[in-house]
Structures are given as C-alpha cells and as structure tokens.
Amino acid sequence: MTDIEDHIREFARVQPTVAGPELARFITAMRRLQDIVVSTDPEASVWDDTAALLEDVCTRLENDVAPAGVSPVGRARNLPGHGHPMAPPWTVADSSPDAVTMQGHFTRYHVGGNNAVHGGVIPLFYDFHFGLVVSAAGRPDSRTAYLHVDYRRVTPIDVPLTARAWIDSVDGRKLFVRATMTDIDGNVLSEANGLMIKLLPHQP
Template sequence: MTEDVSDDIRDFARIQPTEAGPELARFAAALRRLQDLTVASDPDPAVWADSAALLEQVCARLERDPAPAGVAPAGRARNLPGNGHPMLPPWQVSESGPDGVTMRGQFSRVHVGGNDAVHGGVIPLFYDWHFGMVVTAAGRPDSRTAYLHVDYRRITPIDVPLQARAWVERIEGRKLFVRAAMTDADGHVLSEANGLMIKLLPHQP
C-alpha cells in the first residue's frame, strides 16, 4: 500500500495549516451560534432588519482586509473546530496517521434536515472533508474527489458527541480508495462511506 510520492508532492503548492488565535476562535464560535439562531428564530420583522444592518457593518469591516486562498486562516486553522471554516461542521482531528484519520465533534441546529436529524446532504460534505484529511495524512499529493458514496445506517443526531474514522483501503497509482464510518457514543454506526481520491496532474487546478 506504500508508494514513493516525494517527487509528486513537489509538483503542487500545498495549503499550509496554521494555528489561529483566540480572536478568530471567538469570532467563529459566534458565527456558528448565529447560523444556529438564524434557523431557530422567528422574531419581529424589525429585528431581522436591525440584525441585517449590524451584519452588513461587520461585513464592511472585514472587507478592509482581504486575503487570498491559502493566506486567510479560516479553513487552515487546525486548532479550531471545522478548521475555523463556517461551512464545515465543528469537528476536529483527534488521531492522524498514514493509514487513517479519526475525528470527533457534533452537529448543531443549522445542520438539521428535519425532526432534529442531520440533513442527508451535510453528511457527504463532512466525509469529503474527512477524506481530504486522509489524503494529507497519507502523504499523498493534492487530490480531487472522483466519487463519494454514503450509506445511511441510522439517523444522525445533533448536539451529541460523535466520532468518525476514515482510512486508506488501497492505492492504485494516482488513485487512493478511502473508507469511513461515523459512530455515536454507544458505538452504533450512523453512516458509512467510501470514495476515490485521484492525484491531480500538474496542469489541473
């Protein structure tokens, strides 16, 4: 299952992880809370309007300091849930090695599809991110998802601690086959996934 990829890795400019400070951690936490409240509130229309004005002021402040991809810390901050990216569920890597990556975290109200169950579309998003972690941990060159298949075994709940492990199944040249499973605190399998990650060629973005 091993393969010498040292030359291939030099062909690509990897996005480097970073450590974020408490300021971004606080901001990301507040933004996640805002997302939850947005789908869990029904205030007077004036409250929506006033709140929108406040958010527009925040956007105006952040627009003063643009940063290109690979420079902005959100999405690269390994010490924050979801790497500090608001689109990603608030999970973090707990174990990482060449053959697999274990993550722990939970979903919240913003991820609900109905009846307090996590939306079926959120689960593939999580696994795609998780598979990317496996690519990096395995020392593979930058890759893209060729396919991702999810089997839903049980309802995935919100606001409870969960665990997911993804591992390398096999390697065939540019192809990295990955499998994963998500479990609850009692060890029940909530979903399973398998996917194919293909190494990018030098001309591919």
Template sequence: MTDTDQQSTPFPEIKPVDTGPELGRFMTAMRRLQDVVVSTDPDQDLWADAAGQIEELCARLEVHRAPQGVAPAGRGPHLPGLGHPLMPPWTMTEFGPDGVVMEGHFSRFHVGGNNAVHGGVIPLFYDWHFGMIVSAADRANSRTAYLHVDYRKITPIDQPLVSHGRIHSIEGRKAFVTATMTDSDGNVLSEANGLMLRLLPHQP
C-alpha cells in the first residue's frame, strides 16, 4: 500500500458494543496471565508446556479473526481497559463533554522496577484517556499530535487511582487536553497535557 492509498483510506467507524460477561472473564484471565508471566520462575519444562497450551489457544482463536470495528476488543466501555489487554484495567466513571474521569489500578505486569509503574506505561494510559476525552466531547477520529507528562511521584501498583481529564481549549481542529492522576489520598502522581488533532475525512 502506498502513502497515497493510506491517505485516501477513511478512518474506520468504531462503535461501543455490549460484549456480555464472557469477554470480561477472558480479559481478566489474560491480565492474570500477564501478571503471572512476569512474576514467576518455573522450570523450563513448564515454560515449554505453557507455550504449547498458549499456541493451541491461538490456533483456536485464529480462525475467528475479524476486522477492526467488528472485533469486540477495545469496544467494551463497561469493561476494564475497554476489554483490550494492552490497556491497563481502568474504567470510565464519568464520561461527558465536560471531561472524563477514570478509575483503576496498575499491576505487576506494568512494573518498571522496584514495584513502581514503568514510566512508559503512564503516557500510554494518558494517550488512551485523551482519546476518551475527545470522544466524549464529540470530537472522535482524532490523533495525538503531542503528549507531555510530568511525573510528580512514584506511581504504585495494586492501589486504587483516579485520573481526571478535560479539554482545556479548542482551536479549530486542535483540542488541547489535560489530565491529572492522583492516589486515594489525593496526592498528585503525574500530570499530562497534549494536543489532539481531529482528522480530515480523507486522513487515516
């Protein structure tokens, strides 16, 4: 596919879907697997046996491949991380044009060192949060032009956290967005600001 072809491909329409409890259970198991993989030290035979079981599951799921916008992962607003294993297990507790509030936690899978959340995971979270903010303000089909994070304190794992975000200002296609993450005591762990650029109809 050439650059011209990519530029002429419209942004796919992504709609929320009611996935039912089965996908939620599956994603919970996936997240547990991610945590277990980075926090255990079994013998080599068990690694090999586990790899075979995972490969078998992949083969079973592979025959059900679906295009973006049809596959339910990432489209379950009632599920932690929207039902997508890349996203940390947070859920939206407020969603509207005035802003989006998200609550959740990070786990062992997200550790960078010494039980602190990896510094790269936090911008990933904010990028996702910013996407939800512009969607809530009816500015869907936007992409991140830049994202800046100020790390104020170590972000812990396995503790309840909250992130409040909103659109600070709008200039045409540009939405300037801010968000702040706090712990249960109200301590500011990090702050972020960014620019979300609404795409033109022909932009991917």
C-alpha cells in the first residue's frame, strides 16, 4: 500500500461508537419533538414558553461542545439513523462488503404533503445509505459526486420499509452504487444510483 493510501485511510475517518441508554433516550425524545413540531398548532404563549425551555436545553448542551467526529451523535451504530436526528430512523439489517440492507420507516417529520414522504428526504436517505456501503466495503472516506433518484410510487409514513444498496462497479477512486426501496408487499417505491469518489489526501 502506498503512503498516499495510508494517509487516505487515516484522514477524517469517523469511528463508529455504541451509544448508551441516556443518548438513546435523548435522541428518541428529539425525534418525538420533531414530529410534534410539524403537527401541532398551539396558542402563541405555548410557542413562547416552549422556546424558553429549548433555549435552556441549548445552553446546557453548549457547555460540552465537541469537535467533529468526537460527538457520538451520527456515530452511534446501535441507534436508528446512527443517532443523528436529521437522518431518518433506519437501522442496518444486513451488511457485507458488497451490499447493505436497511429497514425502517419515515414519520410525520418527513412529510411533504398528504402524509407522503417529502421528495427531498428520499435522496437524503440514499446518501446516508450509500455512505454505509462505502464503509462496509472498507473503502476510504468518499464524497458523493452525484445521486440520481427515480420515484416509482408515493412513499408512505409510519409503515415498515426496506432498502438495499449494493456496489454496481468500481473504477479506481470511483465507486458506483445502486439501491432500491420497497414496501412490505415488495412494491418498489424508488430506485437510486450514485457515484462515490474516494478522497485525496488534501480534500476535506
């Protein structure tokens, strides 16, 4: 292995971690809050009082700000979405160097209209999924060069779904990935393909 390859493998590598029950409880509450915020219409005073509570939470957490790659949020492999509140609450069901299968669902927070998942959330999910394929393959950190999604059916919320992403081909630094998302009856809801490019030593 060349010195450049060694450097790439060490560069910006985010190590996964296992979250304790305290973080699991916090992220569950965060996801609940996200769903409630987009589905409630209280009096103005309730918004104001709740904002004060959230501002207090922010003040408490800001006392322990951690550098990128150190905070467990986004690295907790035992939590849905790796514990990141922006990522949909999916978990890895099966993983190999060639493919990663995930299972999960979308919630009210992800609705675009008429209880259907917002079209922009689907690419977000696939980008997260493709990143897991890169890791499972043992590839160095990569960036998304392009991501294309074909929407086949409306994606519903609050129902179990499955997504499988696999390596289509490899060309040097380029990793071509494909994926499908299906419902419990096997109907294809969407398909995706993307290109993940391995970082060079100077690239962030």
